[in-house]
Amino acid sequence: ETGVTQTPRHLVMGMTNKKSLKCEQHLGHNAMYWYKQSAKKPLELMFVYNFKEQTENNSVPSRFSPECPNSSHLFLHLHTLQPEDSALYLCASSQGSGRLAGETQYFGPGTRLLVL
Amino acid sequence: GDSVTQMEGPVTLSEEAFLTINCTYTATGYPSLFWYVQYPGEGLQLLLKATKADDKGSNKGFEATYRKETTSFHLEKGSVQVSDSAVYFCALLAGNQFYFGTGTSLTVIP
Numbered sequence: 001e002t003g004v005t006q007t008p009r010h011l012v013m014g015m016t017n018k019k020s021l022k023c024e025q026h027l028g029h030n031a032m033y034w035y036k037q038s039a040k041k042p043l044e045l046m047f048v049y050n051f052k053e054q055t056e057n058n059s060v061p062s063r064f065s066p067e068c069p070n071s072s073h074l075f076l077h078l079h080t081l082q083p084e085d086s087a088l089y090l091c092a093s094s095q096g097s098g099r100l101a102g103e104t105q106y107f108g109p110g111t112r113l114l115v116l
Numbered sequence: 117g118d119s120v121t122q123m124e125g126p127v128t129l130s131e132e133a134f135l136t137i138n139c140t141y142t143a144t145g146y147p148s149l150f151w152y153v154q155y156p157g158e159g160l161q162l163l164l165k166a167t168k169a170d171d172k173g174s175n176k177g178f179e180a181t182y183r184k185e186t187t188s189f190h191l192e193k194g195s196v197q198v199s200d201s202a203v204y205f206c207a208l209l210a211g212n213q214f215y216f217g218t219g220t221s222l223t224v225i226p
Contacts, residue, residue, distance in 0.1 A: 004159070033214075043205070043216040090159050098212035102148045102167040105214060107159030 003027065006091050006108035013081065014116055021076040021111045023091030031097035032074040033105065034066060037088040049074060050097040081115045088112050118143040122206040122217035129196055129224050137191040137220045139180075139206035147210035149173075149182055149189040154203045154219070163191075163204070196224045 004025045013019050025032060034046040048056035049068040063085075065077040074091055092105040123138040141147065148167045152160040164173030169184035178193045191204060201224050206217040 006159075040218070042218045045214070092159075098209055098214060101146075101209075102165055103209060104150070104162045104165065105160075107152075107161065109157070109159045 004091060004093055004106050004108035006089075006111050008111055009109065010112045010114075012114045012116065013078070015081060015083075017081075018077070018079040020078065021089055021091075021113075023074040023076075023108055025072055025074075025091075025093040025106070025108075027093055027106060029093040029095050029106070030071055031094045032068060032071070033092040033094075034074065034076055035090040035092065037090055037110070043090070047076075048097065055097065078113075081113075083115050086113055086115045118147070118208060118210045118213065118215055120206050120208045120215050120217040122204075122220055124218075124220070125203075126221040126223060129222070131198055131224055131226050132195045133224075135191070135193040135196045135200075135222070137204055137206075137222070139189045139191065139217060141187050141189065141206075141208050143187075143208055143210040145210060147208050149180070150207040150209070151178070151180055151189070151191050152205040152207055152216075154205065156202070160205060196222075198224045198226055200224050 007022045031050045036044040046060045047066045052068050067075040088110040090110045091108040094105045119142045150165040151163040153163045154160045164175040166173040166182035172181045180189050180191045203219045203221045205219045208215045
């Protein structure tokens with residue numbers, strides 16, 4: 001399998017549940033990202049990992065907890081979410097964490113999350 | 117700070133019509149500019165990019181020219197097809213950060 005994969009593709013959870021989103025990249029990239037995509041809003045960068053180290057946390061609430069065990073895998077652990085957290089969560093990877101001119105991000109298909 | 121502004125949608129065109137989606141940017145230094153496309157149910161994928169002034173990116177009949185004097189990177193296609201229906205995002209890479217516009221939804225009707 002190539003590119004960036006995400007599981008699950010759809011998730012419905014209650015506010016008291018705990019769930020995890022998974023992302024895997026097969027591109028040999030060193031950087032991985034979590035974005036939140038909500039209707040009528042720009043993509044919101046949540047977290048950046050470079051060589052497994054978190055380099056960016058854009059003031060994301062602690063109910064979102066990322067984990068990057070290696071350069072190919074990225075998780076987003078969710079607990080006690082709110083209905084306003086319902087959105088499409090996109091994972092992306094890139095070669096150099098934005099340090100390369102023209103560096104392209106490769107996106108997964110996203111996980112559509114609904115919080116009830 | 118660095119940012120990208122793109123025209124609001126939605127845009128609806130008839131097949132074979134000419135498409136322009138405007139994008140302007142604010143950035144210091146020499147940013148790279150991108151257009152990404154998102155088809156229904158999928159993630160974003162790179163459509164084209166340009167890394168320096170006057171560069172033209174092109175792919176699948178789409179073109180955009182990096183204009184430093186007007187800080188613009190407008191997306192154009194001479195003849196759109198139904199299969200071009202998607203959401204288009206202008207993006208900027210500057211200072212090791214990626215910035216995305218709000219997206220412009222395009223619907224092409226037969």
